[in-house]
Amino acid sequence: MLTSKQKRHIASENLCRRVLLSWLFAVTVEFLLLPASLRRLDGLEALKGVSAGRTVCLMCGCFLLLWAASLFFDTRRTERWLTAGTFAVLSGMGLYAAFSPALLCAVLLCLALLLIYAWKGSAVKTEPMEVSERGRCPALCLTVVFALVFFAFVSLWTVCRVLAYRTPSYDFGIFSQMFHQMRTTGLPTTTLERDGLLSHFKVHVSPIYYLLLPFYCICPKPATLQVLQAALLASAAIPLWLLAKKHGFSPILRALFCLLLFLYPAYSGGAAYDLHENAFLTPLLLWLFYSIDCGSGWRTALFAALTLPVKEDAAVYVAVAGLYLTARSLRKPCDRKGIKTGLLLLLASIGWFFAVTTYLSKCGDGVMAYRYENFMPDGSSSLFSVIKTVMLLPMKVLYECVETEKLEFLARTLLPLLGLPLLTRHYERFLLLIPYVLVNLMSDYPYQHDIYFQYTFGATAFLFYLTLLNLSELMQAIPKRVFLARLPLFLALIAMIACFSASSMGRGALYIKLYHTNRTSYAQIDEFLQAVPEDASVAATTFYTTALSNREVLYDIKYATSEHLFSVDCIVLDTSDTESHKKFGGLSAFMQFLQANGYSETDRLEESLILLQRKTQVE
Numbered sequence: 137m138l139t140s141k142q143k144r145h146i147a148s149e150n151l152c153r154r155v156l157l158s159w160l161f162a163v164t165v166e167f168l169l170l171p172a173s174l175r176r177l178d179g180l181e182a183l184k185g186v187s188a189g190r191t192v193c194l195m196c197g198c199f200l201l202l203w204a205a206s207l208f209f210d211t212r213r214t215e216r217w218l219t220a221g222t223f224a225v226l227s228g229m230g231l232y233a234a235f236s237p238a239l240l241c242a243v244l245l246c247l248a249l250l251l252i253y254a255w256k257g258s259a260v261k262t263e264p265m266e267v268s269e270r271g272r273c274p275a276l277c278l279t280v281v282f283a284l285v286f287f288a289f290v291s292l293w294t295v296c297r298v299l300a301y302r303t304p305s306y307d308f309g310i311f312s313q314m315f316h317q318m319r320t321t322g323l324p325t326t327t328l329e330r331d332g333l334l335s336h337f338k339v340h341v342s343p344i345y346y347l348l349l350p351f352y353c354i355c356p357k358p359a360t361l362q363v364l365q366a367a368l369l370a371s372a373a374i375p376l377w378l379l380a381k382k383h384g385f386s387p388i389l390r391a392l393f394c395l396l397l398f399l400y401p402a403y404s405g406g407a408a409y410d411l412h413e414n415a416f417l418t419p420l421l422l423w424l425f426y427s428i429d430c431g432s433g434w435r436t437a438l439f440a441a442l443t444l445p446v447k448e449d450a451a452v453y454v455a456v457a458g459l460y461l462t463a464r465s466l467r468k469p470c471d472r473k474g475i476k477t478g479l480l481l482l483l484a485s486i487g488w489f490f491a492v493t494t495y496l497s498k499c500g501d502g503v504m505a506y507r508y509e510n511f512m513p514d515g516s517s518s519l520f521s522v523i524k525t526v527m528l529l530p531m532k533v534l535y536e537c538v539e540t541e542k543l544e545f546l547a548r549t550l551l552p553l554l555g556l557p558l559l560t561r562h563y564e565r566f567l568l569l570i571p572y573v574l575v576n577l578m579s580d581y582p583y584q585h586d587i588y589f590q591y592t593f594g595a596t597a598f599l600f601y602l603t604l605l606n607l608s609e610l611m612q613a614i615p616k617r618v619f620l621a622r623l624p625l626f627l628a629l630i631a632m633i634a635c636f637s638a639s640s641m642g643r644g645a646l647y648i649k650l651y652h653t654n655r656t657s658y659a660q661i662d663e664f665l666q667a668v669p670e671d672a673s674v675a676a677t678t679f680y681t682t683a684l685s686n687r688e689v690l691y692d693i694k695y696a697t698s699e700h701l702f703s704v705d706c707i708v709l710d711t712s713d714t715e716s717h718k719k720f721g722g723l724s725a726f727m728q729f730l731q732a733n734g735y736s737e738t739d740r741l742e743e744s745l746i747l748l749q750r751k752t753q754v755e
Contacts, residue, residue, distance in 0.1 A: 148466035149258070150212065154202045157219045162194035163530055164226040177234040177535040180513050186528045216257065220250035230531035238538035245558070246534070252561065258467070259561035259609075275387030279373055279394050286398040287370040290407050293644035294362035296651040297410065299658060301679045303358070305692040308410035309681030310336070312358040316686045318346070319353050328681060328690050330501070331700060338500030341492045342413040343445045358682050361411045368415045369407065372397060375422035376600065382429050383608040392625060393607075397600055399632040401639040402549050402592040408643060412590035416446045421453055421597035428461055433477060440481055444488045448496065448503065449575070451489035453594050456570045458482035463564035493519075507581035510536055537577040545576065545585040549592070549599070552635040554628050557602035565605060568598045587639065603628075664741045665708070672705035672749075677713040680745075684708065694719075702733045709746040 166186045167175065174185040205211050227243040297303050310329040314336050317325045324336045324345065337343065348364050373394040380390040397403060403418070420443045427435035440454050458481025465474030493503045503519065505512070511522040511532070526533055538546070549572075550557070557569065572595040576585050583589040610624055651658065665683050668674060673689035675696055684690060691700050693707070693716040701707075707730065710716070711723055720726035727737075730748055739747040 150206070152463070152466070153212070153215050153219070154199055157202065157215055157222065158195045158198040159527075160219060160222040160226065160530075161198045162191045163528060164222055164229075165194055166191050166528065167226060167229055167531070175229065175233045177230060177529075177532050180511075180525065180532075182529055182532070183513050183525065188524065188528060191528060212257075213254075216254040220247065220254045223247060223250055226531060227534075230535065233531075234535055236538070238540070238543055239535055242534050242538045249558070249563075249566075253563060256561060258563050269387065272387040275391040276377075278388075279377055279391040282391065282395045282398055283370045283373045286404070287366050289644060290366035290369060290404055291363045293647045294366065294407055294410065295359045296647040298359045298362060298682060300647060300651040300654065301658065301661060301683065302647065302650070303410050303682045304678040305681040305695075306678075307412065308358070308361075309678070309685055309690075309692070311361065311411045312682050312685035313687075313690055314345075315349070315352050315361060316356065317688070318349050319356055320688075326690075327688070327700075328685070328692060331691060331695050331697060338496070340413065341445070341448045341496065344413055344416050344442070344447075347416075356686070358685060362407075365407060365411050365415045368419060369403065370398075372419040372422055372597075375419060375426045376604075379422060379426050379429065379601070379604055382426065383604055384611065385604075385608065389622065389625060392629060393604065396603075396625070396629060396632055397596075399629070399636040400552060400596065400600075401632075401635045402587040403596055404636070404640040405587040405643070406590050406592045406596075408588040408640075409590060412593075413446050414590040414593040417443070417450065417453065417594040418597045420446065421457070421594065422601065424454070424457055425597070425601045428457065428477070431473065433473070436477055436481070440484065444485065448489065448492040450594070451485040451492075452574065453571055453598070455482050455485035455489075456567060456598070458485060459570075460564060460567045463567055464562075467564060507579045507584065510580045511578065533573070533578060536580070537573060539580075541582065542577055542585045545587065548587050548635065548639070549576075549595075552628065552632045553599060553603050554624065554631060556606050556624060556628065557599050560602075560606045560609065562605070562609075565602060568602050571595045571598050588643070660741060661745065664739065664745055664747070667739055667747060668706050668708065673703070674706045674708060675701050675704045676708040677710035677716045679713070680708050680710060692716075705750055707735060707748040709748065711744055711746065 163186075167182070170182055170185045174181045176182060202211065202215060224247055227247065231240060231243060298308075303309065305328055310326050313326045313328050314324050317323055325333055326336055327333050329336060329339060348361070351364055352360055354360075376394050376397055377390050380393050385393060407415070420439055424436065424439040424443060427439055440457075443450050443454050458478045460478070461481065462475055462478030465471035465478055468474070496503055505517050505519050505522075508519070508522045511525040512518075513521060513525075560566075575591055576595050579585075584591045607625060611622070662683075665680070668684060670687065672687070674684050674687060675691040675693050676684050677693050681690060681692055689704065691704065693701065693709070694713075709723075709726075714723075717723045717726045720729055727746075734751050735748040736751050737746055738749045
């Protein structure tokens with residue numbers, strides 16, 4: 137006889153399975169009813185033929201039929217096979233509409249997961265195994281060494297970017313000026329970001345930056361920001377070590393798992409485009425997962441509250457964590473605290489997201505919804521239209537995720553982990569892939585699927601948490617003293633070392649060598665720029681704004697309006713930056729134009745840099 141707790145557990149699992157099957161059935165019928173001319177995935181023509189109302193009705197009808205049948209028969213196994221079969225029909229039509237080898241592989245992977253679910257069902261929750269703490273101190277010391285080496289490596293090559301004048305206005309000069317303003321006025325304002333005095337929080341709501349301000353005030357230089365970001369990234373080892381301990385990893389395996397994160401190409405690579413608030417995401421989200429797994433309500437609330445102010449889209453990560461916690465708690469016989477905590481996280485993140493996006497729409501630059509134009513029908517700029525497209529055309533999501541330009545990103549992010557985030561029968565864990573799919577794969581914005589940009593930090597936390605959970609499960613399934621239990625982690629380390637050597641290490645070494653080889657030239661540039669008065673307003677070409685960012689008024693020549701450009705006291709001109717001169721007809725024409733507007737050349741560094749000042753300023 138089943139207890140009431142077991143009945144609730146079965147009921148929640150039945151509900152999730154029937155909702156999934158009903159939705160798949162409804163969207164499959166809708167896609168099948170489309171005229172052949174609209175049954176495409178390379179555009180959004182299919183939205184003209186599908187009906188949201190009809191889809192909802194079909195979904196509700198299917199759900200009621202499944203529920204009615206369950207009153208007389210045990211339909212659980214049948215429903216699982218129907219889910220796989222329905223997806224097979226939908227994916228078959230999708231492949232017929234837009235065949236590609238990559239889409240076929242993605243379809244086969246999803247179908248394989250559904251077939252395993254149909255055959256075996258979902259896995260039962262297992263408790264973390266008890267492990268000996270023998271060797272804890274040496275392993276902890278080893279982890280500290282890994283973190284320090286990572287910190288030194290990332291600091292060194294990102295600081296070399298600054299010293300070698302390789303950090304552009306976008307996206308480092310703007311933050312360097314913003315921190316200067318935060319130190320002097322307390323406000324996150326810049327003139328560089330949008331060619332006029334503006335709070336950065338009207339572009340991205342990121343009050344988390346104030347946590348770095350006290351450290352910046354100790355040494356207020358642009359290079360300090362790079363060092364602080366490297367320290368942030370290295371600090372992720374603390375929650376990762378604790379998570380690994382929580383899930384039964386021995387001390388030495390915890391150290392190796394932390395090393396796995398430090399070698400992950402998308403982690404160190406994310407710092408390649410200089411400072412961004414996203415660097416807070418990995419450590420904070422790992423702390424959030426640790427708090428969730430410990431069942432600590434106050435810590436979960438604390439780290440959720442710290443994560444949300446990172447950026448407006450940080451709400452997505454907290455919402456997914458809440459959704460996962462809710463789903464995981466529903467699968468347990470009775471975990472009301474987990475359900476309540478998960479729902480509160482979900483509701484709080486949705487509320488925060490609506491609050492900050494409303495603020496950006498009314499008081500700022502608006503939400504950057506254009507990055508999802510591939511999911512928006514003509515004339516729409518609302519994120520709700522993205523949700524509608526995803527719900528009505530799930531094959532469109534799969535099609536967009538495996539476009540040719542995204543295959544390299546998929547390989548660089550999943551292959552080093554040996555696909556371990558996908559190896560589980562705890563199917564609620566696949567919810568943790570939502571940030572990776574939504575932020576990095578669905579968008580057509582090229583930087584979001586590039587490991588050398590900051591958009592990888594949030595997804596990295598989710599991928600490593602998933603890998604940790606699945607590795608822990610694999611080790612429990614194999615006898616404790618058998619080397620095979622540790623083999624996946626060792627293989628992942630070997631793959632990670634190879635990928636790191638071929639990507640981040642080479643890029644970092646390039647900037648270190650560049651600065652070392654040309655440091656005499658850079659010293660001359662430093663001396664040349666010191667001639668620019670600190671209280672002067674300045675316009676400069678993009679790679680020199682960082683060095684000149686300790687001032688209230690600063691513009692990038694390429695983006696500045698004529699009104700702003702000719703209002704400054706000094707202009708620093710890189711003669712090789714043809715993009716900045718192009719709108720004026722070339723360097724000679726630009727120089728004549730400046731002289732006609734009251735500027736005269738006061739200094740020149742060989743043939744590379746020119747300093748011009750207003751004649752009144754010179755006098």
